[in-house]
Amino acid sequence: MSVSESSIHKYELLDPDVRLMLQVRDDDAAAFEELVLRYQNRVVGIMTHLTRKREQAEDLAQEVFLRVYRARKRYTPDAKFSTWLFTIANNIALNAKRSSARRREVNIGSNASNDDSPPALDQMALEASGLMPTRQLDKAERAEMVRLAIEALPERQRVALLLSKFENMSYIEIAATMEMTVQATKSLLSRARENLRVILEPYMQDGASPAEAAD
């Protein structure tokens, strides 16, 4: 048995979603519906963080599942199903971003940048401080604060961070999903988490806003 065949066999055995996808490949509509059910919240969640618009996120998530279905005949289980799915999701999100840029619908502020430039801390703090008086933050406010912090990250850092945190992906899986080396993934995630730490540091001290922490 070749390495490739043994690898395929391994994923088929270990990953139930791979087995479902193989049923989809054989035109099993119920298996496809089951896959949508299992992954819809996760894909919409990632897309929401990437696009910042819930409606657009749902449209893109549907596009992801459509691509999955259309690609079913070419599917070979040489990775976990989620790695394959989120590779498609990442490509669709990037294409959507490029299309938006072409239509000049995006802000050209630093928040929307795709490079690894430092996040716009001052802008982020300004936005967040409007939410928070000098007191402990409640749950909704903390969620909003974290959302703003995530949005302040450059896009690739954000994708890597979300895949690591919410998909529990290993560096190897993130590297495969984002089509980069494992070392580059390690470096990207380190920058992402360091940036996030710097952004959220004022909030972590006594749960206060940056303005309060500065007083």
Next chain:
Amino acid sequence: MSEPNKQHDTKIDEELVAYLDGELDVEAASRFDARLASDAALREKLKQHQQTWDLLDELPRADVGDRFTQTTVEMVAVSVAGQVEDAGRQVARRAQFSWLFGGAVALVAAAAGYGLITSITTASNQQLVKDLRVLENLDEYRAVEDIEFLRALEREGLFTSEVVDGL
């Protein structure tokens, strides 16, 4: 900060995050444990990273519900049906093209056949016209049986008057 120091810090940051993510091998993880034990600032940074990581749990999770599943499956079904329809149209177009192409080939073949037959028959008629004088006098030629005698008669102008008369 000088460049070598910055690179050193970057490397430590990468090691720290990989340590938290469980991505260091056993040997590297032990080395990092030893480093943590002797570096209070690094321990503080690790603690902050852990707190930040835990804060991400505050983010609301998406919950799109059954309606999303239903519309997604329907959208895929419609799209696939559209693809099938397109494929059907393409097959029909291809069949139509095949008929047109076949018709054109048949026409060209018919024209070529007609031309060939016409040229063959025209050639044989031309041969008949050319041989007309011989055919008309075939019985006499057979009776004479001497070509030199006939040539002598031709030189005398005997056949010329007969052909002119015949015309």
